[in-house]
Amino acid sequence: MQRAPASAHDQRPPVSTHEAHRALLSRIESRSARVGVVGQGYVGLPLALVFTEAGFSVLGFDVDPKKIEAIQRGESYIEHIGADRVRRAVAAGKLAATTDFDRIAECDAVIICVPTPLGEHREPDNSFIHCTARAIAARLRRGQLVVLESTTYPGTTDEEVLPILETSGLKWPDDFSLAFSPEREDPGNERFSTRSIPKVVGGVNPASTEVAAALYGAALEKVVPVSSARVAESCKLLENIFRSINIALVNELKMTFGRMGIDVWEVIEAAKTKPFGFMPFYPGPGLGGHCIPLDPFYLSWKAAEYGAFTRFIELAGEINTQMPRYVVRKVAEGLNEDRKPLKGSRVLVLGLSYKANIDDDRESPSYEILELLREAGARIDYCDPHFPIARKGRKHDLGLASVPCKADVFAQYDAVVVATAHDSFKDRALYRDVALFHQPPRPRMRRHTRRSKRSCASAPGPGSSPVPPDSSVPTWSSTCCGSTRWWWGSTTSPPARGGISPMSWSRSRPSSGPASAWTRATSGMPAPALGPARAQTWCSTRQRWGRSHDRSRTRARRTK
Ligand SMILES: NC(=O)c1ccc[n+]([C@@H]2O[C@H](COP(=O)([O-])OP(=O)(O)OC[C@H]3O[C@@H](n4cnc5c(N)ncnc54)[C@H](O)[C@@H]3O)[C@@H](O)[C@H]2O)c1
Numbered sequence: 206m207q208r209a210p211a212s213a214h215d216q217r218p219p220v221s222t223h224e225a226h227r228a229l230l231s232r233i234e235s236r237s238a239r240v241g242v243v244g245q246g247y248v249g250l251p252l253a254l255v256f257t258e259a260g261f262s263v264l265g266f267d268v269d270p271k272k273i274e275a276i277q278r279g280e281s282y283i284e285h286i287g288a289d290r291v292r293r294a295v296a297a298g299k300l301a302a303t304t305d306f307d308r309i310a311e312c313d314a315v316i317i318c319v320p321t322p323l324g325e326h327r328e329p330d331n332s333f334i335h336c337t338a339r340a341i342a343a344r345l346r347r348g349q350l351v352v353l354e355s356t357t358y359p360g361t362t363d364e365e366v367l368p369i370l371e372t373s374g375l376k377w378p379d380d381f382s383l384a385f386s387p388e389r390e391d392p393g394n395e396r397f398s399t400r401s402i403p404k405v406v407g408g409v410n411p412a413s414t415e416v417a418a419a420l421y422g423a424a425l426e427k428v429v430p431v432s433s434a435r436v437a438e439s440c441k442l443l444e445n446i447f448r449s450i451n452i453a454l455v456n457e458l459k460m461t462f463g464r465m466g467i468d469v470w471e472v473i474e475a476a477k478t479k480p481f482g483f484m485p486f487y488p489g490p491g492l493g494g495h496c497i498p499l500d501p502f503y504l505s506w507k508a509a510e511y512g513a514f515t516r517f518i519e520l521a522g523e524i525n526t527q528m529p530r531y532v533v534r535k536v537a538e539g540l541n542e543d544r545k546p547l548k549g550s551r552v553l554v555l556g557l558s559y560k561a562n563i564d565d566d567r568e569s570p571s572y573e574i575l576e577l578l579r580e581a582g583a584r585i586d587y588c589d590p591h592f593p594i595a596r597k598g599r600k601h602d603l604g605l606a607s608v609p610c611k612a613d614v615f616a617q618y619d620a621v622v623v624a625t626a627h628d629s630f631k632d633r634a635l636y637r638d639v640a641l642f643h644q645p646p647r648p649r650m651r652r653h654t655r656r657s658k659r660s661c662a663s664a665p666g667p668g669s670s671p672v673p674p675d676s677s678v679p680t681w682s683s684t685c686c687g688s689t690r691w692w693w694g695s696t697t698s699p700p701a702r703g704g705i706s707p708m709s710w711s712r713s714r715p716s717s718g719p720a721s722a723w724t725r726a727t728s729g730m731p732a733p734a735l736g737p738a739r740a741q742t743w744c745s746t747r748q749r750w751g752r753s754h755d756r757s758r759t760r761a762r763r764t765k
Contacts, residue, residue, distance in 0.1 A: 248318040278295075452487075
């Protein structure tokens with residue numbers, strides 16, 4: 206591997222390991238250390254800004270010249286990262302960006318924030334990490350600290366990055382420090398920022414932990430040192446696996462409770478009142494984002510090397526990955542109620558982002574939902590103000606542009622699927638021709654079937670609001686892809702026949718009638734108000750169950 210031309214740093218007289226270590230700690234303390242951040246994406250850019258805001262001079266590296274040019278112009282290319290932050294950092298001379306990797310030699314610490322996707326067969330793809338480690342090794346100099354932040358399986362830092370860095374000719378632990386520190390970015394979350402989220406740091410030896418912890422401690426509010434890089438790597442995976450499994454659990458319960466006529470949302474709201482031992486997770490249309498759908502499989506893959514099997518991870522993956530199909534099935538069922546086949550129906554999906562109010566569509570289940578709908582013969586469109594054009598990805602190429610977010614546009618569709626609860630979809634006026642209401646529990650009554658069909662669901666009365674007022678918005682704990690509310694929507698301009706079920710209502714409508722809608726909304730979408738119609742439905746459902754139980758008890762008594 207080619208080494209870069211000797212930098213000013215290479216000209217320094219050799220110093221002992223101890224001296225180099227102390228010198229770096231003192232440069233960190235005085236904020237004169239220069240920090241390099243490789244990968245200026247959703248993780249790297251905010252991290253770079255946090256270091257500049259703590260007084261450090263930061264050099265951002267990326268292979269994407271467009272990002273580098275944008276930073277140099279003082280612009281942000283990530284919606285939730287304010288352009289003013291970038292502008293301020295650049296104007297103050299604290300932030301610069303480059304595609305020239307020779308400048309790594311200028312940095313005292315180099316932090317790696319490059320992607321860690323899955324390969325075609327869901328195997329970890331660490332090629333971006335390896336490539337970056339090779340680029341660093343070619344310029345590595347004595348006394349530098351290298352920190353890996355990209356999410357990966359335990360052992361990547363000491364088994365893979367360390368040997369690559371040693372190809373520089375420098376030897377660990379004498380010549381450089383190496384640590385892992387997982388990123389816990391939650392894009393769009395206003396409660397927590399890169400600065401305020403505690404940072405776990407684990408070095409490949411105690412000296413590396415010390416210097417990495419000192420660096421993060423100088424810029425972030427809280428650092429949590431751990432005994433090794435492997436513990437830090439595992440910590441990140443535990444966090445994401447925990448979420449993936451809990452989301453899968455609640456997805457399964459949603460389907461199960463749904464069959465039993467129980468509203469999972471109400472169950473969660475009730476369970477949430479327990480002040481200990483319970484943490485709410487919410488069902489959704491599938492997993493999205495760069496982390497939860499991918500990271501757990503990094504551990505499964507690595508565990509196999511040790512002959513260990515991660516059954517929870519596999520099971521959660523199985524349940525979560527089937528959710529887009531569940532959504533499509535529900536759309537088909539909804540249209541069926543309206544005597545319409547999915548094939549040929551016009552279906553609009555609202556939202557391409559994997560979560561509300563961000564411009565990140567990586568792994569978003571909306572793509573799969575749209576493709577499945579298209580495969581089934583539906584005429585699909587999407588609406589997302591964050592994505593005027595649906596990006597061509599590694600897996601998806603919809604070839605669609607967003608339709609305008611307007612009521613008269615929504616009214617043209619046979620079904621509407623709210624896939625992401627962007628604030629822009631919360632304007633009630635948008636739904637003036639789509640009467641939305643919460644799908645009431647529909648119990649499977651073996652007896653009294655005809656009776657329950659008549660009374661188990663109610664259309665909203667005239668003037669009822671499709672999207673309930675904001676006062677009913679619960680403050681969902683925001684989780685990527687997990688926070689979802691489902692609505693059953695029905696047709697426009699409901700005839701003034703309060704108390705009839707969507708089924709009987711759609712049967713009574715002419716087949717040329719307007720749209721029905723199956724909708725979902727993610728975190729932050731207003732909760733459906735328990736309007737009189739729904740409250741009445743719930744009561745009648747319970748009364749029926751009560752009666753049926755009473756009868757069976759009476760029968761049991763008689764038999765005795
Ligand atoms: N996005 C999140 O919310 C989040 C949260 C926690 C952890 N992570 C983890 O952080 C890592 C980075 O994620 P991200 O969301 O910032 O990804 P991203 O795709 O937004 O950014 C990665 C950046 O790295 C650049 N890049 C790719 N190869 C490079 C190379 N060889 N040299 C230099 N730059 C290169 C890309 O051009 C891109 O700008 C991943 O491992 C991810 O799992 C992400």
